[in-house]
Amino acid sequence: MKKRLVVLGAGTAGTMVVNRLRPLLPAQDWDITVVDRDDEHRYQPGYLFLPFGTYTEKQVTRPRHTVLADGVDFMIGDVDVIHPETNVVALMDGRVLTYEYLVIASGTSPRPDQTPGMLGEQWRRSIFDFYTYDGAVALREALKGFDHGRLVVHITDMPIKCPVAPLEFTFLAEAWLREHGLRDRVELVFVTPLPGAFTKPIASARLGSMLEERKIVLEADFLLEHIDAETKTLVSYDEREVPFDLLVTVPLNMGADFVARSGLGDELNYVPVDKHTLLSTAHDTIFAVGDACDIPASKAGSVAHFSVEIFADNFLQHIAGQPMTGSFDGHTNCFIESGDHKGLLIDFNYDTEPLPGKFPLPVIGPMDLLKETRANHLGKLAFRWIYWNVLLPGRPMPLPSHMSMLGKSTDDLSKNEE
């Protein structure tokens, strides 16, 4: 009797899971089935560049089936519910899949419906998101007609997918306005529920001063209660108000609704897992990888990548009834676009915050950490090719899965502690 691994979601994490596991699981013993709603795989980091016309639609989209390994069954369908007690996944159209093991890789999605006043007549008129393909394209059209007023970039609540992207968007917008001779006519405001520009102290200080240098107003500790669409105003729970002419918001991010329907999610529909192995805390036949799980790491492609590398070997041990020996450390690695063809790079994990230094090699680099350079910008652009050609196919990357302290400077850390 053949066994079956079912993977829900053929995005970054799900695709890497099946592509890594297919050569490791003998085809005569194991079927691998991956389910997604459609056949369009988006390069989501590219959404950041769509509004400024840097990337075209074509550059960020490929059919999902073309990036899946041979021997992986791809099914298009909406998941209705998982029955973990009987190892069954039911699809909306009535089809049923049984599994020996299940990997939930259904990611996280922006949910403008969760904030009163966000969806409504101003949605996609003066209120935009850029975390969806449609939103990023609509925003591109809106920017073409925007020549003065208050441009507000806003995060509804944490955690969000790619937590540096709102800052990147702000830096790119500032540079774009300067290029178009509009900077003097536009007030730029960055509104965040966090106490500063970013989550971790040293990076937050560095990125905060970059906002200041660019004369971007930081409105911190702002937790949105509702949007008054009539007066075009953000209103917080503590009754502060931020008016806008053009709002670029990151709506509340939530995991898939079928996770909640299956009783497998937390308050944001994320699947609770062991943060080192990604095994569900409730069922030892279910893993959750990438943005769909609740690990205290950034919801980012790099986290999915580093964790899937460790997951693949662990999975083989787990199905053989052995203890899993690999342990994910929360390794995250993000390029941050800062405008004017420059960028920063941050590298961190569960225990170590982003620090300045060199990456991946000490002294030599060539990348600088937490510092604006042209090399980092080129790295970000090169990453699109790496994503399609190295990362998704599961080819080896010349980067270790675990974070390394080599090349990092801890001077700022000790100053912080004093």
Add this chain to the structure above:
Amino acid sequence: MPVTTIDGHQITVDTEGFMTDYAEWDEPLGASLAAQIGIALSDQHWEAIRFLRKDFAVKGETPTLRRVSVVGAIPTKTLFQLFPQKPAKKMAYIAGLPKPHGCV
């Protein structure tokens, strides 16, 4: 980790004053910590603080505001009234729990 004394309780805290040992806390200490930041605890305050304690014991993480509102059934608006300006931080401080990271 620094050790400090509040109302006769000796407690271990981090550099920002958040307690680091779950077991060192009890309700009278919670009331003293609240007084430190100018809050007199009503029954409504206690409901939130007790939820934080209970949830941390299970999850090992300080719950976010959203979790307190969704799972603990106390509306976010109420939390902002009870613990003005920075409810997540203030609740964690009073409940003797680590500062919520909530965000990464």
